[in-house]
Amino acid sequence: MRVAPHTRVRADRIPAYESAHREAPAEPEKPPANVAWRARMAGLLDVVHDYSEAGWEAGLPVVWELP
Numbered sequence: 001m002r003v004a005p006h007t008r009v010r011a012d013r014i015p016a017y018e019s020a021h022r023e024a025p026a027e028p029e030k031p032p033a034n035v036a037w038r039a040r041m042a043g044l045l046d047v048v049h050d051y052s053e054a055g056w057e058a059g060l061p062v063v064w065e066l067p
Contacts, residue, residue, distance in 0.1 A: 008045060009044055013043075020040065020041070
């Protein structure tokens, strides 16, 4: 499965987004901390990636691939 999350940071939230990533703990890679991290980021984004099962299945078409 290939996944290409599409997110766009709200223009007025860029400093908060950058700050959050400077302070990001290592735990967001593992659930359940990952759920809290995604919720925190959702408030900073215009377009939020759909992490549900349906969202994973609704992937973007492949345009090109690296060898």
